Amino acid sequence: METTITPTRSPLTAFGDAANESAARHVFQLYQDRRPPNTQRGQRAALKTFTAFLRFCGIAPTGDLYEDPNAWRGITFGLLQAFQLWMVKQGYSVGTVNGRVSTVRFYMGLANQAGHIPDGEILKAQQVKGYSRKEALDLDTRRKAEGTATRRGAKKPQAVTITEEQATALCKVRNDTPQGKRDALLMALFIFHGLRVSEIASLTVESFDMEKRMMTFTRFKTGRVSRHRIRGQAWQRLTAYLQNDHPGSGGLWLASRKGSGELIPGSSMSIQAIGQRVADLGVGIGLDHLSPHDCRHAGATFIASDPKASMAGLMNWGAWESASSASRYIEAGQADNDLVSLGCDE
Template sequence: MGDLVPSNSSLQLAHAAEVANQIAAQGTFNQYRARLSTHTLRAQDADFVRWSRYLEAMGMENSHVAWNEDPRHWKHVSWGLIEGFLQWQSNAGYSLATIARSLATIRAYCTHATRAGVIAPEAMALIQTIHSPHPDSRAGRNKDAQRPTTRRGAKKANPTRISREQARRLRDNHPDTPVGRRDALLMCLLLDHGLRSSEVADLQVTDLDLAQGVLRFYRRKVHMTQTHRLSRATLRAAQRYVEAGDAPANGILLRTIAKPYSQKLGGPINAVAIGGLVRRLGVRIGLYRLSPHDCRHFWATRAAAAGTDPIALQEAGGWNDLTMPRIYIERAAIANARVQLGADLDE
């Protein structure tokens, strides 16, 4: 039997397959990022800034490359390098949540770089063995307790607690000015409805139906549209904001100030600006490091304490599952409510 020689058609197919793989490899990051929300992309890009600073501290030249664009930059990334990144962040005082998220980001791009043929499967197998403890796990709590440095990162380990009186002041104590009326509506949406900052930033003028007293809005994080019946305070604040002419004729509902220290409203406000505004409003009443998420935490805790069932809380809060609602409800429960001790010792 003679030697088997590949036919021209087989060679052409092999060449075409290789070219197709190269094209797909170059576009793998773009395809992956196209599926992500703006919030996730922003968080990942922040992880890459820290990743570049870590590599720079390790003595790597040209560490500030487009890690989110070209798989070829990942060729020499190893499990040891990633382990070092996690330890570097821990030493710098970043929160466990931030460290865990950065690991998820790095692993995701390593996975796509492996698909692109840049990282060897054996190297990727070792990268997959890297773990970072969840902040609420026993290992996470132990690790957090051993760290001497102050926590850094976008998320705090624990929410800033808001009392009912502080919530009332945050919601109701605002001057009758364009900025004051905007701030009142903003805090009502955060404290009475538990909206995320991105959801507030996305609100359109047409989402408000003052005649029906409802708000129809889109939750981009979970890709759903919901309707909330406005609380009395929110309806009152929305009416004042609209009737005073503070709301634009169309487009984004809430607006930023026209210039520093101005009482005039300008263009649309974004989620970052909302975070800064909430922090300043908190300082005004003695609450430091207050965030929009703290307001959402207050809303969910209040609802759970009032007896809201998990499914109703999940739907109203826009969660994909019952995990978070159950946590809030379990925290609100009296742990020894069903414990029977019999007669009192004094009897």
């Protein structure tokens, strides 16, 4: 009589298998919990578009693609490729197409970790590339010739250009009211310090060390704490606002009364209200559709227009973690031969 010996799993093996199963079930949540709210909103929007594409194809996802790894079972690189082409034909901007393809491809990778998409599909999906700058220009030229839209929605295709003279006008105290001084400070911090609107909205009086002339604030996009030395116009606007019009503590941006320009004690300006105020101030000097990000863009371009500006300095100013994000301002702000002296002799 033969005896069959059945291998037994060690406690460590059993525990490791259980840990793998738990990690697979929660792979989306573990990743999402580490992402800032703006990133989460963008990914939800991308996966909502992908779901719309699947429904257009007559496919009903088995679950929420943002929440449920199992809902990705059956998603292939071919569907990813078709999704990219569908968005192009639907008139999405190239930036949106690239971003949403990247998001879907990334979530395919997470679903692969959970065991729902085979390794081979992931390898193929990595070959579904976004459009390069040259390819994007060629694509939009073809789409325009065919009568296909190159952008959906109300988002501007390009930032509003602000000249140095217009920047000075935006940072000028337009009238001797608390509102006028607040607005001048607001624009000075946007343009000369490049804060994002969420960073501006979070500022308090306590964000400023008046003795050291230093502003400390959180970059919510990266979680980094930044310090900026306040000088020039921004310092003048800050001292005028705090010494004469602000109660001296708490949130920096108090709402104001229409007509009188008086500040409302205990009030605050939301991100949306700040954005609308920037737009209104832009209209006042002939700039339509001005946004807070246009001001940050302008400040970065002013810095990059100086041939002496360093990449490190620009990256620190704008809190960009990659040189590629900052380099586009160098490209826009300088001529290609600004950094060489050949041919300068008269």
